[in-house]
């Protein structure tokens with residue numbers, strides 16, 4: 491088994507995020523009332539109220555995630571010091587984010603003047619001072635592992651289709667990362683504060699590989715289809731393709747809960763308020779409205795997938811298969827052209843299904 495843990499971040503440098511993050515924006519809006527409720531519950535905890543959004547990204551969803559808390563705090567507790575912190579990796583488009591925050595669709599107004607901060611680094615390290623966060627959010631980010639993993643896994647590029655030792659090895663990394671993420675947040679969130687994690691999950695499904703249906707199975711199987719096609723044609727290096735797996739894991743409810751309850755430190759630090767991977771109403775095909783226009787449907791999917799997957803594919807699949815930057819660019823163009831063709835021809839056979847995982851933890 492090849493066992494190298496690559497030090498490159500798993501999501502460095504996403505592209506075209508705001509244009510291609512429909513699912514993330516819908517998800518932020520879906521949680522607005524939950525964020526409002528949590529903000530109300532914590533508003534009496536201290537004179538300094540802080541919302542920190544971990545893995546905020548560069549887009550409008552980062553604004554919509556913090557806006558409900560700022561609305562509540564600005565209206566109810568105007569004498570308090572209110573701050574918002576956007577936390578993400580160095581490669582995030584910070585200029586885009588700050589422009590949005592201070593722009594016409596941002597959260598600054600005559601009544602809302604929170605102190606705005608950024609914290610730059612990995613959420614697998616400390617990002618905020620001890621017990622300084624009143625309400626922590628993490629949307630569509632915590633499923634990315636701390637490192638990309640290489641395995642001897644020909645035939646699949648994603649975790650849910652791994653079996654045996656490969657699956658075990660990847661879960662060990664995923665569970666260790668999840669626990670580490672929570673231990674760090676336990677140090678940063680004040681007593682009585684909340685952590686809201688919204689991510690994609692997996693649900694039991696008899697008949698599926700490993701008996702689990704994982705969010706995005708259509709998308710990742712489409713990516714695998716194109717990877718196999720380009721590898722068979724010699725466009726991608728076979729050794730690289732056979733060992734490449736996306737560095738992410740969508741947990742089942744049991745995996746997420748067990749990791750907390752069977753860890754003395756975490757069980758002591760957090761009370762589980764909500765923990766649920768369920769098939770939300772919005773689940774199904776993200777671009778179903780375009781299903782009768784295959785070209786538009788395919789274009790939407792290719793753009794959406796490119797926004798979150800391109801940097802990973804460039805670093806871990808295209809670069810090791812190429813000699814020059816031009817060749818890497820050529821592989822990228824070829825790959826996403828083929829993906830678009832696949833979606834145009836097969837449409838909903840590779841639809842994006844989502845099982846949303848919502849986790850709310852109260853810091854004891």
Ligand SMILES: C[S@@+](CC[C@H](N)C(=O)[O-])C[C@H]1O[C@@H](n2cnc3c(N)ncnc32)[C@H](O)[C@@H]1O
Nearest residue numbers: 514545546547551578579612613629630631634
């Ligand atoms: C799909 S985007 C989600 C952004 C935003 N929260 C949303 O819901 O639209 C995932 C984000 O997680 C960030 N991310 C991934 N791994 C991270 C890590 N280890 N530390 C901090 N941020 C990370 C990425 O940089 C990216 O901005």
